[in-house]
Amino acid sequence: MTRRWKKFGQLYVPRESVQHPKLISHAANPLPVHMAGDVYRIFFSGRDDQNRSSVGAVDVDIVQRKVITEHHSPIFEHGPVGSFYSDGVSIGNCYEANGIRYILFMGWQNPPGGHWRGDIGRLIVTPELSLQLEDEKPFMGIDSIDPISLSYPWVQARPSGGFDMWYGSTLKWDAGNGEMLHVIQHATSDDGSNWFRTGLAVPYELGLAQAFSRPTTVLNDGGDFEMWFSFRSGAGEKYRIGYARSANGKNWMLDLKMAGIDVSPCGWNSEMIEYPFVFNHNGARYMLYNGNGYGKTGFGLAVLDDR
Secondary structure: OOOOEEEEEEEEOOOHHHOOHHHOEEEEEEEEEEEEOOEEEEEEEEEOOOOOEEEEEEEEEOOOOEEEEEEEEEEEOOOOOOOOOOOEEEEEEEEEEOOEEEEEEEEEEOOOOOOOEEEEEEEEEOOOOOEEEOOOOOOEOOOOOOOOEEEEEEEEEOOOOOEEEEEEEEEEOOOOOOOOEEEEEEEEEOOOOOEEEEEEOOOOEOOOEOEEEEEEEEEOOOOOEEEEEEEEOOOOOOOEEEEEEEOOOOOEEEOHHHOOOOOOOOOOOOOOOEEEEEEEEOOEEEEEEEOHHHHOOOEEEEEEOOO
16 A cells, blocks of 8 residues: 555645734644534644744635635734743644543743743633633643653543543753754543653654654554654754554554655745644545745645555
């Protein structure tokens, strides 16, 4: 079987002339939440003139590949100075626990004279699809397992009950080749709120795949897991989309050649391709993803064509 994603091109590009000051550029980390029929509200991280990211949204007909409504004001803004999300909000995915829908996010901090770092926060998704911060303190912060910085959480309910989480964790800012070692870790929870961190999920290899971000995971009918993610090799290339698979969601096999999608020869995703979000709709498997400039060129749509 040859795995291939068929690209449909850019789906949405922010227009600075009509955007709110908090959303003048970028549409990174697209996150679809189903509304009705073929229409999804796609949340994304847009930026202001100081590169601080807030959450914007557009409503899109996935089948017609058409923007229905563009929400010009931010749905949720980055925090005040001193907060764990003062310099940005990078969203993961949406999940439901105990009748409440949540979105976990990476909260950015850029301290003067220091290295950027991230913690994980949690947003409540209201029935109207607005977003409310659950707590001014991080939902998950650094500890002995994740001692430096956290990123891009993805939560998935298990059919048998409970939840899995895959998230990014910095182990070293420089692994010896000028690139950070930022890996995908795993955590488990019975209730979606209290998490036990189990450590490394996806294996890494210095010089091949060592700077991971934004895991997106799908549980197939047979009970096995597939994951797509962004990664950098450490050999100088910009982001690409990679792939891993697992029988249980805890032990993964890296299989980068099976990602089925890469940069294009020219155009908006010719230099880099990153921040995938994979989801199923009406029997088809779709991917939202970003291209050049970490989302500055908007996000695109692809559909899986396995044959």
